[in-house]
Structures are given as C-alpha cells and as structure tokens.
Amino acid sequence: MSDRTPGKRPPPEDRRALSVTINYTFALVITTMVVSGLFMGMNTLLQAQREEAIDSEFLVLGNRIAADLAAADRLAQSVSGANAHVEVETPVPNTVAGVPYVVTITSSGVDGPDGDANPDYYLVDVHLEADRPRVNRTVTVKTVTKVAYSQLSGGAYVIVYDPDAPPTGLEVKNG
Amino acid sequence: MVEVTLPPEAEDDRAQMLLVGAFGLAVMMVALALILNTAIYTENIATRGGDIIGGKDAMQYRATVERAAGGAISYANYHNNTTLGNVETTATDSMAAWSNLSATEQGLSGQVTNVTVIDTTMGTRIYQNRVRNFTNRTEYGTSEVNWTLVEHTPALRNFSMTVQNATVGNIGVFSLSEVYRFIVTGDAGTVRQVLIYTEPDGSFVVEVQDGGGSTLDSCTRDVGSEANISVTGATVEGDRCGALAFFDALDTPYKLTFNNTKDGNDDTIEGTYSLVVAETPGDLTTTEDFGPLSGYDVPDIEPAMYSMTVTVVYRTPRLLYRTKVRAAPGEPDE
Numbered sequence: 001m002s003d004r005t006p007g008k009r010p011p012p013e014d015r016r017a018l019s020v021t022i023n024y025t026f027a028l029v030i031t032t033m034v035v036s037g038l039f040m041g042m043n044t045l046l047q048a049q050r051e052e053a054i055d056s057e058f059l060v061l062g063n064r065i066a067a068d069l070a071a072a073d074r075l076a077q078s079v080s081g082a083n084a085h086v087e088v089e090t091p092v093p094n095t096v097a098g099v100p101y102v103v104t105i106t107s108s109g110v111d112g113p114d115g116d117a118n119p120d121y122y123l124v125d126v127h128l129e130a131d132r133p134r135v136n137r138t139v140t141v142k143t144v145t146k147v148a149y150s151q152l153s154g155g156a157y158v159i160v161y162d163p164d165a166p167p168t169g170l171e172v173k174n175g
Numbered sequence: 176m177v178e179v180t181l182p183p184e185a186e187d188d189r190a191q192m193l194l195v196g197a198f199g200l201a202v203m204m205v206a207l208a209l210i211l212n213t214a215i216y217t218e219n220i221a222t223r224g225g226d227i228i229g230g231k232d233a234m235q236y237r238a239t240v241e242r243a244a245g246g247a248i249s250y251a252n253y254h255n256n257t258t259l260g261n262v263e264t265t266a267t268d269s270m271a272a273w274s275n276l277s278a279t280e281q282g283l284s285g286q287v288t289n290v291t292v293i294d295t296t297m298g299t300r301i302y303q304n305r306v307r308n309f310t311n312r313t314e315y316g317t318s319e320v321n322w323t324l325v326e327h328t329p330a331l332r333n334f335s336m337t338v339q340n341a342t343v344g345n346i347g348v349f350s351l352s353e354v355y356r357f358i359v360t361g362d363a364g365t366v367r368q369v370l371i372y373t374e375p376d377g378s379f380v381v382e383v384q385d386g387g388g389s390t391l392d393s394c395t396r397d398v399g400s401e402a403n404i405s406v407t408g409a410t411v412e413g414d415r416c417g418a419l420a421f422f423d424a425l426d427t428p429y430k431l432t433f434n435n436t437k438d439g440n441d442d443t444i445e446g447t448y449s450l451v452v453a454e455t456p457g458d459l460t461t462t463e464d465f466g467p468l469s470g471y472d473v474p475d476i477e478p479a480m481y482s483m484t485v486t487v488v489y490r491t492p493r494l495l496y497r498t499k500v501r502a503a504p505g506e507p508d509e
Contacts, residue, residue: 028192036198042203050210057217064220071230078234082497083486088228089493097213 032070040152047133053097054135058128062085062139065103065172072170073143076161086161090172094154096142101154107147107170124144145170229286229491237500240290240487241271244502249438252300252479259297259455259478266480267292267294287490293499298453298481301325301465303474306339307435308443309355311464312473314425319464320437324474326460327395327428328452330481333505334406336448338371340379340398343444344435347375352388355444358432361425367391368434369406369419370442382409383418392418399448422507448474451505482506 072088079086095101104127109119124147129136145161146169159172198284251265274290281288301324302311310318325331344354354372360366366386373379374395379402382393394416396402404411409419431450437443456462456476466473489496 022485029194033392035192035199036368039199039203042200044205046203046207046210049207053210053214053217056214058352060217060221068228071228075233075494075496079496079498080235081486083497085363085495085497087495096212141358 012112024111026127029127034068050097051133051135054099054101054130054133055137057096058130059139059149061092061096061117062128062137065092065105065122065157066139066141068148068170069126069143069170070160072161073145076145076170077099079161079163082164084161084163086159090157090159092137092154096130096154099130099132101156102108102129102151103128103157103172104151105147106149107143108155119146143170147171187287191265194379205444225410228493229489230494230496231489232286233489233494233496236286236489237275237487237498240485240502241502243277243290244270244483244485244500245504246504248480248483249271249504256300256354256477256479263295263297264479264480267295267358270483285491287312287485287488288380291486292483293486294484296481296483296503297455298328298451298479299456299459299476300449300451300479301474301476302449303447304449305472306447307472307474308342308445309433309448310443311433312468318437321432321434322436322464323461324431324433324450324464325452325454326430327429328431328454330453330503330506331429331431332407332451332481332503332507333360335404335408335505336406336446337401337403338444338446340373340400342382343371343373343379343402343443345373345375346395353435355433355435356384358430358434359425360422360430360432362428363426366419367425371404377410381418383421392420394418406450407505420508428453436491451479451481 061098068088068090072086075088077084092103105124107122107124108128108163109122111117111119114120122143124141124143126141127136127138129163146167148167148169148171150172152172152174157172157174159170162168162171186266190234223347247266247269250269251262255261255265270290277290278288287500294309310320311322312318346354349372351370351372354370356366356368356370360368364386368381368384368386368388370384371380372382378395379398380393380395380508381404385391385393394411396411396414398412401411404419407422408417409416411419451461456478459476462476464474466475484499484501487496487500
C-alpha cells in the first residue's frame with residue numbers, strides 16, 4: 001500500500017458520492033454548453049442587428065431615390081425645346097451592410113377628374129430588396145412625368161429625362 | 176485529511192474552454208460593430224437635406240437667362256436700331272458677352288453654365304413719342320379718322336399707351352359709338368374693341384366690347400392728368416384691369432386699327448403709344464401711315480427685335496440641365 005509510484009496520488013476519498021471524473025466531465029460539459037449558448041445568442045443578435053441595419057438603410061436609400069426622382073420630375077416639367085435634357089446623379093452604395101440588393105422601380109398612372117385619357121399623375125414605387133437576410137421596403141412617390149420600369153442592382157444611378165429618345169419620360173439607369 | 180481539491184491537471188483544461196469561448200465572442204462583437212457602423216453612415220446620409228443636386232438653382236438660372244435675354248432685346252432695340260442687322264448683331268453679341276460673364280460667376284461656386292442664341296425673330300416697333308392725336312401721318316392737313324396700324328402680324332408685344340385725360344371723350348357729351356377705340360381683330364374674325372372714355376362724374380373708363388358692340392368687361396379708375404394703359408400687361412395706371420386680358424380669345428395673325436381718332440368737332444384724344452410687332456419694316460403693309468415727315472409730328476416705325484430663343488445649359492456635380500428659353504418681353508399671357 002505504501003509503495004506508490006511518485007506523482008500518482010490515490011483518488012481522494014470523499015463523501016460526496018461524486019468521483020472526480022464525473023465532476024470534471026460535468027464542468028467541461030456545462031462550460032461548453034454555457035459558452036455555446038452565448039455563441040448562439042450572439043449570432044442571433046448579430047442577425048437581428050444586421051436585418052435592422054439593412055432595413056434602416058433601405059429606408060434612407062429609398063427615400064433618397066424618391067426625392068431625386070421628384071426633383072428630376074420638377075426639372076423635367078420646366079424644360080422645353082428640341083434638345084431639352086435633364087440628368088440627375090444619385091450615388092447609391094453597391095452593398096448594404098455587406099449584402100447586395102436589387103432596386104425595382106414601377107409606376108402606375110392615376111386618372112384625375114379632368115376627363116381626358118391621359119393620367120394626371122403617376123404613383124411610382126421604389127422597391128428595395130435583399131435576399132439573405134430577406135429584407136424589403138417600398139417607398140412611394142408621386143410624379144407628373146411618366147417613369148419607365150427598371151430593375152437595377154446597387155451602384156451609382158442616373159435619372160435621365162430626354163423627350164426625344166425613347167422612353168419619353170423619366171428613366172433610372174445605372175450610371 | 177479528506178482531499179477536497181481536484182487534481183491539478185483538470186483545472187488547466189477547463190480554463191482553455193473559457194478562453195476559446197471568450198475569443199469567439201470577441202470576434203462576434205467586432206462583426207457587430209462593423210454592422211452597426213453602416214447604420215451610423217446611413218443615419219448621417221439621412222440627415223442631409225435640402226437641395227443637394229442644385230435643381231432650384233437651375234430653375235432660378237433659367238429665369239435669370241430669360242430676364243437677361245429680354246434686357247438684351249430692349250437695349251438693342253433702343254440703342255442700336257438703325258437697321259435690322261444692327262439690332263440683331265447687338266442683341267446676339269450682348270447675349271454672348273452675358274453668357275461669358277455669367278459662366279465665370281457661376282464657375283466660382285462650382286456650376287458650369289452656357290447660353291447660346293439659337294433663333295431670333297425680327298420685327299418693327301411702332302410708336303408715337305410726343306403727345307399728339309392718334310391719327311396717322313398728317314400730310315397737307317389730311318389724316319384718316321380710322322386707320323390700320325398693322326394688317327396681319329404673327330404676334331405683338333409690349334403694347335402700352337399714355338393718354339391725356341383732358342382730351343378723352345366724355346360720354347356725357349358724346350355717345351358711346353363716337354368715342355375713340357382701338358380694335359384688335361384675330362384670324363377667325365374675332366374682334367375686340369377697346370373704348371376709352373370718361374364718365375360725366377370724371378372717372379376714367381376702359382371698356383372692352385366684341386365685334387357686335389356688346390360689352391364684355393370694363394375697368395373704371397380715377398386718374399390724374401394722364402392715364403397709363405398697358406394693353407398687353409392688362410393694367411391701367413399700374414392696377415390690374417382684367418378686361419384687357421383678351422388676347423387668349425384671339426387667333427394670330429392680329430390686325431390693329433385705331434378708330435374715331437377725331438370726332439366731327441376735331442376734338443381728338445391725345446397721347447403717346449408704343450408696340451412691337453413681329454413683322455419687319457419690309458413686310459409691313461402700312462408703312463405709308465407712318466413717318467418720318469419733316470415739319471410734322473407723326474407716328475413712326477423703326478427696326479426692332481421681336482423675340483430671341485436661347486439654349487441654356489446648367490451643370491452641377493450631380494445635375495445636367497439643358498432647355499430652350501424664349502424671351503419676348505411684354506408678350507400677353509396666353
């Protein structure tokens with residue numbers, strides 16, 4: 001009993017009915033579970049914050065594009081003549097919080113009570129959409145000039161009005 | 176002694192797990208910071224408001240160009256009106272010089288501008304500068320009571336007259352059909368007669384009738400010794416007179432006649448007048464009714480520019496704006 005090898009100690013006797021091995025395993029497992037729980041919570045927080053950041057940036061970008069469309073519309077109404085031309089540049093980032101996105105611009109004419117066939121004004125929807133995470137937002141603006149349909153990815157935009165070249169009316173293009 | 180401490184080897188292993196966990200969390204927090212960073216940039220962009228692209232400035236510049244072109248036309252008509260060619264050259268050179276000056280001034284604040292004249296319409300200014308009756312050229316004591324100033328002009332602008340109140344016919348003395356009127360006839364035969372007379376109580380009346388003699392509208396004013404009437408501007412003594420805004424009812428070309436310039440007793444309305452028509456002196460068919468005539472005060476004509484069309488280009492870093500602007504000062508509102 002007394003001739004043990006040096007360095008090796010006999011397992012301590014205790015009354016806790018819990019051996020060291022199980023104690024050790026428990027500590028390891030509990031620590032692992034707590035830490036990975038923290039990881040998962042952090043991941044969820046990251047995802048949620050990312051979605052919120054993308055959403056708020058979509059709101060700002062959508063309103064900016066809409067404001068520039070409205071300004072281009074006002075300028076387009078004031079020009080006349082054969083070589084009339086209006087170009088408005090709208091710098092727009094390529095990605096939002098590291099996520100690429102697509103901007104779709106559609107317009108529908110609204111007929112007023114004046115009785116003629118031409119729409120009195122157009123309701124233009126600026127729709128921004130990102131795929132992963134799935135976030136989308138639509139901003140609506142009213143214009144007097146017709147706006148052509150376009151679907152663009154992120155990048156600098158140019159809003160062009162050229163009454164001579166088709167499509168007559170405002171068009172948002174990648175500049 | 177009861178061993179209550181754990182073997183030393185076990186403690187080190189557990190600490191590694193916490194360390195790895197802490198490092199992983201730290202990396203995730205850095206990623207979170209990057210995501211929130213874009214949100215800060217977005218919020219900053221959102222606070223920028225106002226007229227970033229310069230659209231309002233572009234439209235303001237367009238209005239300035241229209242005024243400048245009108246000023247160039249007026250100056251050339253007044254100062255360099257010996258021949259049509261002189262008027263045109265002076266006006267276009269003025270616009271070119273103005274464009275250069277304005278481009279330098281705009282360039283200081285970061286805009287690039289340019290104004291080029293693309294078209295001009297020449298015409299004639301018909302005027303009577305000295306107070307005199309409204310008959311045509313008096314020669315050897317004869318002049319016409321009713322005469323035509325212009326037969327068929329494509330357009331007229333800046334028509335104004337000043338009449339001496341004491342010489343205006345009073346309908347207490349004369350009948351309405353005897354007082355002076357000028358008549359503008361449109362292409363389809365639509366007629367507007369503008370009668371000028373005073374009431375028995377002394378108030379000054381401008382009345383607009385149609386071809387059949389029925390009254391359409393009138394303005395009554397109290398005026399001093401002179402009454403200033405702007406026909407194309409639709410004002411009498413500076414106050415708006417809606418009756419005179421009749422040009423939208425008439426189709427071009429216009430014919431203008433002065434009628435009842437003298438009544439039987441030779442009492443005549445006196446004053447001055449001026450208008451610009453879009454027919455050049457060479458095309459005008461009524462030149463015998465005008466001067467000059469030495470020894471006599473007569474109405475006269477001179478070469479003038481009727482209108483000028485320019486192209487305006489206005490550029491800012493985010494905007495290109497190009498449009499055509501037509502200047503014809505004093506043209507009646509359509």
